Amino acid sequence: MKLTYKFLLVAALMTGGLSSCDTDFLDVTPPTEIAGDAVWGDGALSESFVTGIYAGLQQGGFSEQMLASLTDEAVFTHTGRNINTVNEGSLSPSNLGWVDATYGWSQMYQYIRASNLAISRLATATFTDETLKARLKGEAYFMRAYYYQQLVRYYGGVPLIKKVYALNEDYSVPRNTYDECVKQIVSDADSAALLLDGKNPAKGRATKTAALALKARVLLYAASDLHDIPTAKANSPVIAAFPNPEFLGYTSGDRKARWTAAQAAAKAALDASGNGYKLNLTAPVTAEQGRLNYISLAMSGASADKSLDASANEIIFGRYFTPSQNEGARQTGLNNGPNGYHNWAGNTPIGTLVDDYEMMDGTPFSWTNPTHKANPYVNRDPRFYATIMYDGANWKPRPSDAKDPANQIQTGAYDLLDDKGALINRKGLDTRSSSIEDWNGSRTGYYMRKFIDPNPSLYDNTDRQNIPWPFFRVTENVFNYIEASIELGEEAVALEWLNKIRFRAGMPALKVSGAALKEAFRHEKRIEMAYEEQRYHDARRWMVAPTTLGRSLQYINVIGKFKPGKSMKEPYHYDPTVYDYTYTPVEEKSHENRTWVDKMYFRPFSRDEINRNAKLVQNPGYDK
Numbered sequence: 001m002k003l004t005y006k007f008l009l010v011a012a013l014m015t016g017g018l019s020s021c022d023t024d025f026l027d028v029t030p031p032t033e034i035a036g037d038a039v040w041g042d043g044a045l046s047e048s049f050v051t052g053i054y055a056g057l058q059q060g061g062f063s064e065q066m067l068a069s070l071t072d073e074a075v076f077t078h079t080g081r082n083i084n085t086v087n088e089g090s091l092s093p094s095n096l097g098w099v100d101a102t103y104g105w106s107q108m109y110q111y112i113r114a115s116n117l118a119i120s121r122l123a124t125a126t127f128t129d130e131t132l133k134a135r136l137k138g139e140a141y142f143m144r145a146y147y148y149q150q151l152v153r154y155y156g157g158v159p160l161i162k163k164v165y166a167l168n169e170d171y172s173v174p175r176n177t178y179d180e181c182v183k184q185i186v187s188d189a190d191s192a193a194l195l196l197d198g199k200n201p202a203k204g205r206a207t208k209t210a211a212l213a214l215k216a217r218v219l220l221y222a223a224s225d226l227h228d229i230p231t232a233k234a235n236s237p238v239i240a241a242f243p244n245p246e247f248l249g250y251t252s253g254d255r256k257a258r259w260t261a262a263q264a265a266a267k268a269a270l271d272a273s274g275n276g277y278k279l280n281l282t283a284p285v286t287a288e289q290g291r292l293n294y295i296s297l298a299m300s301g302a303s304a305d306k307s308l309d310a311s312a313n314e315i316i317f318g319r320y321f322t323p324s325q326n327e328g329a330r331q332t333g334l335n336n337g338p339n340g341y342h343n344w345a346g347n348t349p350i351g352t353l354v355d356d357y358e359m360m361d362g363t364p365f366s367w368t369n370p371t372h373k374a375n376p377y378v379n380r381d382p383r384f385y386a387t388i389m390y391d392g393a394n395w396k397p398r399p400s401d402a403k404d405p406a407n408q409i410q411t412g413a414y415d416l417l418d419d420k421g422a423l424i425n426r427k428g429l430d431t432r433s434s435s436i437e438d439w440n441g442s443r444t445g446y447y448m449r450k451f452i453d454p455n456p457s458l459y460d461n462t463d464r465q466n467i468p469w470p471f472f473r474v475t476e477n478v479f480n481y482i483e484a485s486i487e488l489g490e491e492a493v494a495l496e497w498l499n500k501i502r503f504r505a506g507m508p509a510l511k512v513s514g515a516a517l518k519e520a521f522r523h524e525k526r527i528e529m530a531y532e533e534q535r536y537h538d539a540r541r542w543m544v545a546p547t548t549l550g551r552s553l554q555y556i557n558v559i560g561k562f563k564p565g566k567s568m569k570e571p572y573h574y575d576p577t578v579y580d581y582t583y584t585p586v587e588e589k590s591h592e593n594r595t596w597v598d599k600m601y602f603r604p605f606s607r608d609e610i611n612r613n614a615k616l617v618q619n620p621g622y623d624k
Helices: 008-014 043-057 083-087 105-122 130-155 178-196 208-223 229-235 255-273 287-299 328-336 351-355 370-374 382-387 474-487 491-505 514-528 535-541 607-612
Strands: 074-076 315-319 347-349 413-417 423-427 469-473 553-562 579-588
Touching (some): 043 105, 105 130, 130 178, 178 208, 208 469, 255 474, 328 347, 347 351, 351 553, 469 474, 474 491, 491 514
Antiparallel strands (some): 413 423
């Protein structure tokens, strides 16, 4: 069968691999198709094909609906987007709820097929650049491993397809076991690391270090509670009743050996990546430097504000954005910023995340502490100020119609005097009762700040930013190494690395052990990796989802009342010398009545997919 690749022309043009001239109409081959043999006989065309495989990464994690809103990090503000189907536990084979293209079943297999094709054809490719050929094969192995990793961490064991199907073949394929899937991903990652060793591809393409980081993540997940079937059965009646647990994890074997393999893989990835961004500190930096460090991490050297440190060495593998391309992922500020700036407030932080940020001295924040309750946004972990916009926080210049010279976030209701001196109650510009696009206001009283370029010259509603999405960064390697070390009883090394992360943020050293160390590690990862698609998987693999992801949403109600003898007219600005502010946490269930049911540990296969493939065994809890 002669293969033609219709999508290759666009990919090649984008990478500069093809050119055209006035005699194109003389070509016998249609200009929208390129014969398969021609692709693998030309290095530039082969590279264009492999470049196309990266399209499965889509916008990274910067979708309008972010994975954070399927966790206790955020809630998606707008109704009718099917996120509540997942969070309320009503998803089913016939109602999958929101599925992002970065882990969707058909999308992942589409790019796995492309990877298979590249691996197969590069083995017999006739172009003569052997260095390029090896690099492209390494990238194809990496991408196949990455896409299988996506499927496995959402669905458990899946059918492993390593060949390119021809027309009219039988496409009914049974699920492979979880163990088989992990071994295949690790094998592909090892192949990628070997082929990519010594290669220096362009930014955004796979590298040896990225392959090592992928291997480390997969082996860490494999060692976790959810995938140790005796442990999972003890924690979940739904999993205990499932007749095919081999698709979900290991039914037997040496769990310590799995943790040892995970630790070794994490250390190898860490050694290859270096110390990342400011992970060589022996004492905490100042609170202000900690805040700037964390903003710099999120910006990864791509902020239009060049006063921020360039911390691009922290990202191992990322999705980068080209200034000349009008890419949706670069609308992060528009998607998530305050409505008082004409933004959409998409994935807003919820109170349970905000409350988990410690005080500067390392003690927990508590609403039962009168000092904390009176000033909840004072003296907190510096990462809080780099991640969350809260009432009274300083932000960018407002658009001219907002009439807010103070440029502060307004999510409360405040006393004001009108032009005649009468007392009125004015809802903040960033609320759902705002004079500016109230329907886009935050429901929670907070806004996402992380990943939004703070450059005041960028107007998020119209300007595009170029902040990359970090699929793998050095700090995740560190957390992987810490977690495996804790599980193996190597607490001293775990605590050393955990405190390196805290020192960079300006937080004091931890001095804990045993169960307290494990809990401190999990808390630290929740804070450091917020909005980075870690929490969704961590809460499940640790099997803490019933008490974390299943909690009701918590909002904040902010009221500003005049102090005796004090007053203010428009324009309002935050001023604790004029106002007594009260902060009241509110539990809310009308927008999303979150719950947890154990079937949510894994996603269901769609009814259509089950109908197409009778050998595909459905995940537990979705048989009705």
